[in-house]
Amino acid sequence: MKTLELRGVGKSFGPVVALSEVDFSAEAGDVTALVGDNGAGKSTLVKCIGGIHRIDAGEILVDGEPQQLHEPRDAARLGIEIVHQDLALADNLDVVGNMFLGRERVGRLRTLDENTMEKLASQTLASLGVRTVRSVRQRVASLSGGQRQTVAIAKSVLWSSKIVILDEPTAALGVAQTEQVLDLVRRLADRGVAVVLVSHNMNDVMQVADSIAVLFLGRMATQVRRKDVTQTQVVELITSGRSGELGLPAESRGATQ
Numbered sequence: 201m202k203t204l205e206l207r208g209v210g211k212s213f214g215p216v217v218a219l220s221e222v223d224f225s226a227e228a229g230d231v232t233a234l235v236g237d238n239g240a241g242k243s244t245l246v247k248c249i250g251g252i253h254r255i256d257a258g259e260i261l262v263d264g265e266p267q268q269l270h271e272p273r274d275a276a277r278l279g280i281e282i283v284h285q286d287l288a289l290a291d292n293l294d295v296v297g298n299m300f301l302g303r304e305r306v307g308r309l310r311t312l313d314e315n316t317m318e319k320l321a322s323q324t325l326a327s328l329g330v331r332t333v334r335s336v337r338q339r340v341a342s343l344s345g346g347q348r349q350t351v352a353i354a355k356s357v358l359w360s361s362k363i364v365i366l367d368e369p370t371a372a373l374g375v376a377q378t379e380q381v382l383d384l385v386r387r388l389a390d391r392g393v394a395v396v397l398v399s400h401n402m403n404d405v406m407q408v409a410d411s412i413a414v415l416f417l418g419r420m421a422t423q424v425r426r427k428d429v430t431q432t433q434v435v436e437l438i439t440s441g442r443s444g445e446l447g448l449p450a451e452s453r454g455a456t457q
């Protein structure tokens with residue numbers, strides 16, 4: 201059973217068809233890359249999964265169960281966490297404050313005191329092997345781009361998210377920080393999370409993804425295992441929506457015609 205599955209999803213904005221008959225899936229333990237050119241529909245797809253946009257057609261299933269996602273709270277309740285490119289972290293709060301921001305989602309922890317929160321935040325970072333954030337009492341405004349990504353990803357672990365969607369997590373990062381964040385992405389999947397990585401960076405995608413889904417003009421050109429494609433093939437799919445005679449497996453070739 202797929203952790204997240206979209207079947208025949210459609211979404212239009214007035215006359216603009218942003219998504220049409222989109223099939224997509226993400227499995228626990230996998231990093232599933234979602235790629236496509238500008239305007240292909242990636243953000244729209246992510247917003248549908250996050251309950252920000254309502255779909256016009258098709259269905260979204262979590263663990264095989266069809267779900268009605270009418271608002272972000274619905275997605276949060278299902279363990280879906282979106283880490284946006286612009287990172288909705290509060291600059292004026294420290295790492296602990298940010299990791300517990302929005303804790304009203306889980307009433308059980310509402311009464312936690314500062315010491316317990318500090319301990320849980322540190323433990324979560326340590327369990328992910330994060331050593332770059334030196335103090336959890338550091339204000340987020342003073343963190344580097346990579347550290348901010350780390351905190352945002354660790355937050356999803358703290359809240360036991362089942363499906364984590366990372367929107368361009370390395371876009372603003374240098375080489376070393378990119379490597380650290382990709383490491384963290386891998387570790388997140390290894391913990392059994394279904395990770396969806398939205399990215400324009402083919403090096404990142406080829407390095408860390410298990411599965412690659414290519415959107416082309418609002419349609420899913422194909423979704424394939426990474427080991428079954430080359431970077432050149434992925435780029436061709438992104439730019440033309442077709443794989444040509446590149447020897448894709450039969451089940452994925454059908455989707456590109």
Ligand SMILES: Nc1ncnc2c1ncn2[C@@H]1O[C@H](COP(=O)(O)OP(=O)(O)OP(=O)(O)O)[C@@H](O)[C@H]1O
Pocket residue numbers: 213216217218236237238239240241242243244245
């Ligand atoms: N709120 C909206 N109203 C009208 N059209 C929209 C809206 N949101 C997206 N679109 C249109 O839907 C299509 C898909 O856009 P989307 O932002 O999902 O693409 P994208 O793949 O995320 O692109 P990029 O990589 O440039 O961020 C585009 O044609 C866009 O203009």
